[in-house]
Amino acid sequence: MSKKVLVIGEAREGSLRNVSFEAIAAANIVSDGGEVIGVLCGSGDLNEMGKEMVYYGAERVITISNEELKTYTSDGYGQALAEVIEDESPDGIIMGHTAIGKDLTPKLASRLESGLISDATEVVNDGGSIVFTRPIYSGKAFEKKEITDGLVFATIRPNNIPPLTRDESLTGEVTEKTVEITNIRTIIKDIIRKSTDGVDLSEAKVIVAGGRGVKSAEGFEPLTELADVLGGTVGASRGACDAGYCDYSLQIGQTGKVVTPDLYIACGISGAIQHLAGMSNSKVIVAINKDPEANIFNVADYGIVGDLFDVVPKLIEEVKEMKVNA
Amino acid sequence: MNIYVLLKRTFDTEEKIAVNSGRIEDDGAEYIINPYDEYAVEEAINLRDEHGGEVTVVTVGEEESEKQLRTALAMGADKAVLINTEDDLEEGDQFTTVKILEAFFEDREVDIILAGNVAIDEASGQVGPRLAERLNMPYVTTITSIDVDGDTVNIERDVEGDVEKVETTLPLLVTCQQGLNEPRYPSLPGIMKAKKKPLDELEIDDLDLDEDDVEPKTRTMEIFLPPEKQAGKVLEGEIDDQVKELVSLLKTESKVL
Ligand SMILES: Cc1cc2nc3c(=O)[nH]c(=O)nc-3n(C[C@H](O)[C@H](O)[C@H](O)COP(=O)(O)OP(=O)(O)OC[C@H]3O[C@@H](n4cnc5c(N)ncnc54)[C@H](O)[C@@H]3O)c2cc1C
Ligand SMILES: Cc1cc2nc3c(=O)[nH]c(=O)nc-3n(C[C@H](O)[C@H](O)[C@H](O)COP(=O)(O)OP(=O)(O)OC[C@H]3O[C@@H](n4cnc5c(N)ncnc54)[C@H](O)[C@@H]3O)c2cc1C
Numbered sequence: 001m002s003k004k005v006l007v008i009g010e011a012r013e014g015s016l017r018n019v020s021f022e023a024i025a026a027a028n029i030v031s032d033g034g035e036v037i038g039v040l041c042g043s044g045d046l047n048e049m050g051k052e053m054v055y056y057g058a059e060r061v062i063t064i065s066n067e068e069l070k071t072y073t074s075d076g077y078g079q080a081l082a083e084v085i086e087d088e089s090p091d092g093i094i095m096g097h098t099a100i101g102k103d104l105t106p107k108l109a110s111r112l113e114s115g116l117i118s119d120a121t122e123v124v125n126d127g128g129s130i131v132f133t134r135p136i137y138s139g140k141a142f143e144k145k146e147i148t149d150g151l152v153f154a155t156i157r158p159n160n161i162p163p164l165t166r167d168e169s170l171t172g173e174v175t176e177k178t179v180e181i182t183n184i185r186t187i188i189k190d191i192i193r194k195s196t197d198g199v200d201l202s203e204a205k206v207i208v209a210g211g212r213g214v215k216s217a218e219g220f221e222p223l224t225e226l227a228d229v230l231g232g233t234v235g236a237s238r239g240a241c242d243a244g245y246c247d248y249s250l251q252i253g254q255t256g257k258v259v260t261p262d263l264y265i266a267c268g269i270s271g272a273i274q275h276l277a278g279m280s281n282s283k284v285i286v287a288i289n290k291d292p293e294a295n296i297f298n299v300a301d302y303g304i305v306g307d308l309f310d311v312v313p314k315l316i317e318e319v320k321e322m323k324v325n326a
Numbered sequence: 327m328n329i330y331v332l333l334k335r336t337f338d339t340e341e342k343i344a345v346n347s348g349r350i351e352d353d354g355a356e357y358i359i360n361p362y363d364e365y366a367v368e369e370a371i372n373l374r375d376e377h378g379g380e381v382t383v384v385t386v387g388e389e390e391s392e393k394q395l396r397t398a399l400a401m402g403a404d405k406a407v408l409i410n411t412e413d414d415l416e417e418g419d420q421f422t423t424v425k426i427l428e429a430f431f432e433d434r435e436v437d438i439i440l441a442g443n444v445a446i447d448e449a450s451g452q453v454g455p456r457l458a459e460r461l462n463m464p465y466v467t468t469i470t471s472i473d474v475d476g477d478t479v480n481i482e483r484d485v486e487g488d489v490e491k492v493e494t495t496l497p498l499l500v501t502c503q504q505g506l507n508e509p510r511y512p513s514l515p516g517i518m519k520a521k522k523k524p525l526d527e528l529e530i531d532d533l534d535l536d537e538d539d540v541e542p543k544t545r546t547m548e549i550f551l552p553p554e555k556q557a558g559k560v561l562e563g564e565i566d567d568q569v570k571e572l573v574s575l576l577k578t579e580s581k582v583l
Contacts, residue, residue: 074455074464074465075464098486099468099485099486102451102467103455103467104455105452106420106450106451106452106453106454106455106456106459107455107456107458107459107465109421109452109456110424110455110456110457110459110460111459113421113543114543115419115420115421115542115543115544116420116450116452116543116544117544118449118450118451118452119449119450131547135449136350136447136448136449136549137337137343137350137446137447137449138339138446138449139552140342140343140551140552141343141345141350141549141550141551141552142549142550142551142552143546143547143548143549143550144546144547144548144549144550145544145545145546145547146544146545146547147543147544148542148543148544148545149541149543150543185464185494185495186464186465186466186492186493186494187492187493187494188490188491188492189480189491189492189493190490190491191485191488191489191490191491192488192489192490192491193488194487194488194489200486200487201486201487202486206582230583247487248484248504248505249484249486249487249488250487251504254339254361254446255339255361255362255446255504256504262582263576263582263583273339273340273342274339274340277339280552280555281552283580283582284576284580284582285558286572286576287558292560297558297560298557298558299555299558300558300560301558301559301580302558302559302560302561302572302575302576303558303559303560303561304560304561304565304568304569304572305560306565306568310565311565311568311569314565314566314569315569315572315573318569318570318572318573319573319583322573322577322583
């Protein structure tokens with residue numbers, strides 16, 4: 001049965017996040033030939049971002065621009081989206097499983113007394129029934145789930161559902177809606193940016209991660225350089241975070257971020273089960289460790305037994321050379 | 327202050343997972359307090375020690391959850407409530423749990439509810455915000471510090487690595503993130519005292535709910551293990567050659583460069 005599906009888009013530093021395009025692709029499966037409508041909240045002119053959603057497959061886009069929506073709050077976004085949902089009575093809603101997605105969607109689902117499937121890595125239309133796959137027990141298992149009552153409401157994990165091909169010849173209306181925002185109960189006083197490159201670990205295509213074997217904060221420097229030449233970002237094990245070599249925001253694992261990049265390079269990480277929980281579903285895993293018995297080699301596609309301070313600089317040079325020759 | 331903690335019993339993080347007749351095998355598994363809920367218990371105790379009042383820990387679960395509730399009492403919580411669904415419900419989801427918690431909190435005086443940011447098993451992260459919405463309370467997720475001054479609350483939260491400073495008011499629900507505190511281990515005297523602390527048991531009937539009210543909105547169709555990873559290739563030879571081989575493999579074999 002064809003459905004009308006809303007996709008809640010999300011920007012980071014002025015441009016739409018990739019996961020919003022992935023959400024359009026997911027919504028396209030859910031809609032089963034129905035309509036996919038993008039929704040954007042923010043401040044200033046959102047028209048260009050609206051068009052971008054159209055190029056990625058949204059049939060039309062509704063934008064809500066309001067100074068009160070400049071930074072995300074659950075109350076502000078909640079009110080804006082409640083009105084869109086009221087106007088459109090959608091059959092489904094899809095959003096990225098990002099910080100905002102995690103904070104906002106349970107509120108909306110709860111208000112609508114609807115089910116919600118969080119953190120899906122796959123969506124299929126199985127003869128009209130929409131089936132979501134999601135990791136459970138930190139990726140040690142998966143479950144297939146469906147909504148049995150109400151809206152088909154889900155968040156999708158970044159980097160798992162491929163977006164549709166961008167096509168600038170696609171056209172669709174971008175309409176602005178005015179919403180009055182009142183009574184925001186949580187006031188954002190300040191945001192201290194710690195992430196440097198604007199790419200969140202969960203969305204990174206390449207991650208170079210360091211563990212206790214990196215030995216110091218300075219020890220992360222070659223890893224950062226390797227990440228730079230590969231166009232990726234740096235992550236860490238809890239061992240490295242606990243030792244104070246880096247910020248907890250970089251932690252990957254059961255109690256940190258769960259990531260699925262195309263390439264994960266683990267340097268000086270032993271491969272504790274709690275760490276594997278956060279990265280074992282990466283597409284390609286490389287392990288660099290001086291201990292040939294380290295557990296990380298059991299999940300690695302390629303391993304180098306050696307001192308990371310010897311291997312990583314050489315790897316940087318080799319990648320640079322490859323790029324020059326390419 | 328009337329301080330409440332939502333606590334879920336989960337598998338130990340060391341556990342390997344097996345699937346048996348479509349279910350997660352739980353025979354012989356070790357259980358713990360969901361790690362994020364430990365931060366919530368610790369913070370609740372600190373808030374009480376600073377501002378006075380009482381910490382009540384609440385679980386929707388089965389008889390066995392008593393053990394984790396006793397641990398929270400041994401850490402220093404004052405009271406525990408187990409809403410035992412064992413005899414009444416076969417199925418549930420996040421909607422179910424929140425419906426039950428909503429009924430539990432409906433006519434209670436609450437200043438603050440602390441939950442975990444996510445449970446490490448079903449891991450939806452829905453329960454906190456869903457409950458706050460039902461109780462019409464503001465909420466702040468993934469907090470890494472909290473300071474209560476009268477009715478004003480100042481919070482720092484982790485947003486994908488950035489720190490957001492938030493001001494809000496009581497009553498409030500927060501979800502706890504790693505970095506908030508170092509949960510204490512229960513002390514021996516704590517464990518002795520915990521045995522005498524009140525642990526009430528309720529059933530959904532006591533909350534004026536029946537099975538239909540809490541019927542889940544989602545259904546699990548299948549549970550399966552990820553495909554077994556093939557043994558990887560540990561490279562050999564001089565490091566210089568290994569590095570060359572690696573880059574070439576990444577480029578030509580796995581095509582990620
Ligand atoms: C409830 C709970 C939750 C947890 N959550 C997480 C989590 O989310 N994420 C996480 O990562 N951990 C988590 N842990 C911790 C986990 O159990 C491990 O302690 C941690 O992952 C170890 O970090 P590590 O591999 O960096 O350190 P170690 O285990 O100390 O390993 C260091 C490795 O570096 C290698 N090494 C040393 N020097 C060099 C060198 N010069 N060159 C190359 N290799 C070198 C060593 O051979 C060793 O294998 C959790 C634990 C618990 C109990
Ligand atoms: C009879 C019955 C059967 C169920 N079967 C399933 C099932 O098959 N699959 C499924 O996904 N869910 C099931 N549930 C619901 C399940 O027990 C969880 O409460 C719910 O799924 C939330 O889990 P989560 O891991 O997504 O929690 P999250 O939303 O990730 O947890 C966040 C925080 O909410 C709090 N919290 C979560 N659950 C509880 C709880 N039970 N009690 C107190 N605080 C809590 C904790 O503070 C936790 O840190 C069932 C419930 C019942 C009553």
